[in-house]
Each structure stands twice: as structure tokens, then as C-alpha cells.
Amino acid sequence: MDNLELETRFADVFNNLLQHKPLIYHMTNMVAISGQAHLALAIGASPVMSLYPGEAAELVAVSDSLLVNIGTPTREGIEAMFVAAREARELGRPALIDPVGYGATNMRTDLVERLLDTKAFGVIKGNGAEISLLGGEGAQVRGVDSADSPRAALAAKTVSRKYNCIAVATGPIDYVSDGRDVFALESGHEWLSLISGSGCYVGTIIAACMAITEPLVAALASLALMGFVAEVAVKKSYGPGSFHCNLFDALFACVRNPSSIVFPKWQILDL
Numbered sequence: 655m656d657n658l659e660l661e662t663r664f665a666d667v668f669n670n671l672l673q674h675k676p677l678i679y680h681m682t683n684m685v686a687i688s689g690q691a692h693l694a695l696a697i698g699a700s701p702v703m704s705l706y707p708g709e710a711a712e713l714v715a716v717s718d719s720l721l722v723n724i725g726t727p728t729r730e731g732i733e734a735m736f737v738a739a740r741e742a743r744e745l746g747r748p749a750l751i752d753p754v755g756y757g758a759t760n761m762r763t764d765l766v767e768r769l770l771d772t773k774a775f776g777v778i779k780g781n782g783a784e785i786s787l788l789g790g791e792g793a794q795v796r797g798v799d800s801a802d803s804p805r806a807a808l809a810a811k812t813v814s815r816k817y818n819c820i821a822v823a824t825g826p827i828d829y830v831s832d833g834r835d836v837f838a839l840e841s842g843h844e845w846l847s848l849i850s851g852s853g854c855y856v857g858t859i860i861a862a863c864m865a866i867t868e869p870l871v872a873a874l875a876s877l878a879l880m881g882f883v884a885e886v887a888v889k890k891s892y893g894p895g896s897f898h899c900n901l902f903d904a905l906f907a908c909v910r911n912p913s914s915i916v917f918p919k920w921q922i923l924d925l
């Protein structure tokens with residue numbers, strides 16, 4: 655698919671989001687949770703957030719996609735994530751995992767690997783360091799932030815092959831791999847890294863798009879959208895606070911008028 659074909663697909667995805675209002679079951683962290691709920695609504699999806707094991711299977715059954723983000727783990731939340739992951743696999747629900755802080759502690763590394771063992775996830779979306787470490791490449795993490803990840807592109811391909819899913823590594827350049835190709839996108843703005851939760855927000859957009867389209871297109875569309883809206887938002891902003899607000903407003907406006915989006919171009923890397 656060339657960029658022109660992709661952009662037509664992206665516009666269709668956003669139009670369908672508004673029409674179908676998919677319900678996205680978020681099992682996410684206490685930092686980004688309310689932002690993710692607001693963002694889901696802004697792009698035309700419906701959010702439901704819960705980390706309670708006793709309703710996890712039922713919520714998967716009524717939702718259109720599942721997002722599992724391990725950012726602030728708790729004993730009960732982890733139990734609920736396994737219930738939901740197994741149910742999503744059983745029912746064939748689209749599911750995304752955000753391995754926040756993979757490699758930062760042994761507990762997170764072990765948890766992510768056990769969740770991936772459920773084989774529930776069609777997309778693994780992390781920052782460059784998380785995906786690099788999952789792919790066996792060197793990287794530096796500082797808590798939940800990526801400090802350096804020079805081999806994220808290659809790692810995305812490795813992760814995609816190893817876990818038989820779409821792998822997304824975010825950063826100044828985003829990489830997406832389906833195990834065959836590695837797509838690269840340079841867009842957005844460095845202020846995205848000054849908003850705690852910007853990676854989580856990307857997860858929400860991808861999970862919403864996964865309810866509409868195949869995981870590869872969902873990932874490519876979401877990152878291109880985020881890159882474009884960040885560039886629009888920064889021009890109206892004075893710092894991270896107004897940028898955060900303007901980002902949400904730009905997302906709201908763009909999904910309602912996809913022809914106004916100037917999609918940044920994806921490159922296919924020769925790896």
C-alpha cells in the first residue's frame with residue numbers, strides 16, 4: 655500500500671469511528687486513565703475503564719476492543735488483566751497491550767511476558783526503549799520513559815515476528831512492523847514527551863481503530879493522526895498545558911473532518 659492508498663483507508667477509519675462509536679475497554683494506569691477516557695470520547699469512541707476481576711470477562715464480551723496498559727500495576731488489576739486477555743482471545747476481540755516500563759523492574763518484565771503468553775494481543779505498542787528491550791536490543795529506560803533506543807526499528811520487526819502481532823515503537827520517529835516490513839514516521843512535536851500519558855493516548859486511538867480495521871492500518875492511521883494533530887496544536891500553544899488542551903481539540907476536529915488532515919508520510923525501511 656502506498657501513502658495515497660493508506661490515506662484513503664485512514665479517512666474511512668475515522669469516518670467509521672464516528673458512525674460506530676466502538677466501546678473500548680481500558681485496563682489502564684492511574685496517571686492517564688481520565689485523559690484516555692476523554693480522548694476516546696473526543697475521537698468518537700466510548701470508553702469504559704475497570705480493573706476489577708469480577709467483571710472483566712463480561713466487559714470484554716460487550717466491548718469492541720480491549721486495551722491493557724500495565725503502567726500502575728496492582729494485585730487485583732493484574733488478576734483482571736489475565737481474565738480479560740483470556741476472554742479476548744477466546745472471543746476473538748481485538749486487543750492491544752502497552753508494556754509500560756518493560757525492563758524498568760523485573761516485576762514489569764515478567765508481567766508483560768506472562769500477558770503476552772496468553773496470545774491475546776494483535777498489537778504491542780510501547781515506547782522505543784520498551785520495544786527495543788522486548789526485542790532483545792539495547793536501550794535505556796528511566797522509569798516509564800525511553801532514554802535511548804537506537805535500534806527500535808529492528809526491534810519492532812523482531813517483536814512482531816516473535817509474538818505474531820503488529821509491533822509499534824514510538825518516539826521522535828515511530829516504527830510499526832508487521833514482521834515483514836518496517837514502517838517509519840517522523841512527525842509530531844517534542845512537547846508530546848512533556849505530557850505524561852501521550853504514549854497511553856496513542857494506545858487509546860489504536861485500540862479504537864482496531865475495532866474498525868485491521869491492526870496494521872489501525873496503528874499507521876493512529877500515529878499519523880497523532881503526528882499531524884501535535885503539529886497543529888503546538889502552533890496554538892504556550893507550553894505543555896495549553897498544548898494538552900489543543901491536542902484534544904485538534905483530535906476532535908480532525909476525526910470529524912478527515913479531509914482537513916495532512917497526513918505525514920510513512921516510509922518503508924529496508925531492514
Ligand SMILES: Nc1ncnc2c1ncn2[C@@H]1O[C@H](COP(=O)(O)OP(=O)(O)O)[C@@H](O)[C@H]1O
Nearest residue numbers: 781824825826841842843844846847852853880
Ligand atoms: N521528540 C519527539 N518528537 C515528536 N514526537 C514525539 C517525540 N517524542 C515522542 N513523540 C510522540 O509522542 C507519542 C508518545 O511517544 P513516547 O513518548 O515514545 O511514548 P511514551 O509516552 O509511552 O514514553 C508518540 O505519538 C510519539 O510519536
Ligand SMILES: Cc1ncsc1CCOP(=O)(O)O
Nearest residue numbers: 683685725850851852853854
Ligand atoms: C508516569 C507514569 N508512571 C506510571 S504509568 C505513567 C504514565 C505513563 O504514560 P506514558 O507511557 O504515556 O508516558
Ligand SMILES: [Mg+2]
Nearest residue numbers: 754781853854
Ligand atoms: Mg508509554
